[in-house]
Amino acid sequence: MTTATAVAAPPRHISPVQGAKHAFSLAWRGILKIRKNPEQLADVTLMPIIFLLMFTYLFGNALGGSIENYLQSFVPGLVVMNVLQASLSVGTQLNTDITKGVFDRFRAMPIARSAPLVGAVLADLVRYVVCLAVLLVVATVMGFRVQTGPGEFILAILLAVAFGLCFCWGSVFVGMLMKSPGAAQGLMFVFIMPLTFGSNVFLPTATMPGWLKAWADISPVSLMSDVMRGLLNGGVAYGGSLLGALAWMAGAVVVFFPLATWAYRKRV
Numbered sequence: 001m002t003t004a005t006a007v008a009a010p011p012r013h014i015s016p017v018q019g020a021k022h023a024f025s026l027a028w029r030g031i032l033k034i035r036k037n038p039e040q041l042a043d044v045t046l047m048p049i050i051f052l053l054m055f056t057y058l059f060g061n062a063l064g065g066s067i068e069n070y071l072q073s074f075v076p077g078l079v080v081m082n083v084l085q086a087s088l089s090v091g092t093q094l095n096t097d098i099t100k101g102v103f104d105r106f107r108a109m110p111i112a113r114s115a116p117l118v119g120a121v122l123a124d125l126v127r128y129v130v131c132l133a134v135l136l137v138v139a140t141v142m143g144f145r146v147q148t149g150p151g152e153f154i155l156a157i158l159l160a161v162a163f164g165l166c167f168c169w170g171s172v173f174v175g176m177l178m179k180s181p182g183a184a185q186g187l188m189f190v191f192i193m194p195l196t197f198g199s200n201v202f203l204p205t206a207t208m209p210g211w212l213k214a215w216a217d218i219s220p221v222s223l224m225s226d227v228m229r230g231l232l233n234g235g236v237a238y239g240g241s242l243l244g245a246l247a248w249m250a251g252a253v254v255v256f257f258p259l260a261t262w263a264y265r266k267r268v
Contacts, residue, residue: 091175
């Protein structure tokens with residue numbers, strides 16, 4: 001005589017609190033993956049150093065009059081640029097997990113359907129923090145100095161991380177659309193490079209052609225770079241730039257979060 005084994009079916013309704021717990025659990029999974037494979041942080045540790053050394057020592061005297069002056073203007077902008085570039089990886093990582101069938105396992109588990117997506121984005125916070133820490137430590141060794149107090153410095157870090165989190169949804173959207181991780185990464189760089197180089201990160205917009213200056217002045221990267229310069233260097237009015245940057249961040253979430261969610265549900 002055989003006994004039927006009861007298999008618990010996934011719950012038909014998952015509360016927001018349970019969904020948040022699932023997302024944080026999967027975020028912890030992503031952090032553990034980084035700890036076991038620290039080479040995943042190679043881009044956010046090596047790229048900031050390469051950009052910092054290359055542009056400072058090759059163009060610092062020509063663009064800033066001296067390396068010291070250029071560092072004070074360049075590092076705050078580089079904070080924004082590197083956080084934005086660090087946000088690209090989440091789309092590639094999600095695409096990799098999907099193509100390997102990891103999300104098929106998640107779909108069979110009694111968890112919120114959005115938990116793998118939100119968990120991957122939350123785990124990306126580690127990359128932002130590592131990126132900023134490496135950049136600021138190396139810049140300090142090279143001669144950069146924060147001219148403001150602890151409050152302004154902490155606010156600058158929080159805004160930089162928030163900037164990356166808002167724009168990472170564009171990366172998630174692209175990662176859900178592309179069929180391979182390589183295609184996702186390539187397409188994201190096509191969009192991100194003009195966005196970062198067409199800004200005031202490397203040099204003032206006054207030196208640019210009129211059509212490029214018009215864009216660079218309102219670019220989210222330029223606006224947030226001005227905010228970083230005000231918070232880290234002091235003596236710079238950045239209220240208008242802050243409002244503009246916050247508007248861009250809100251717009252990125254309003255546009256790309258629904259698109260990323262739609263593409264994610266369609267893909268998995």
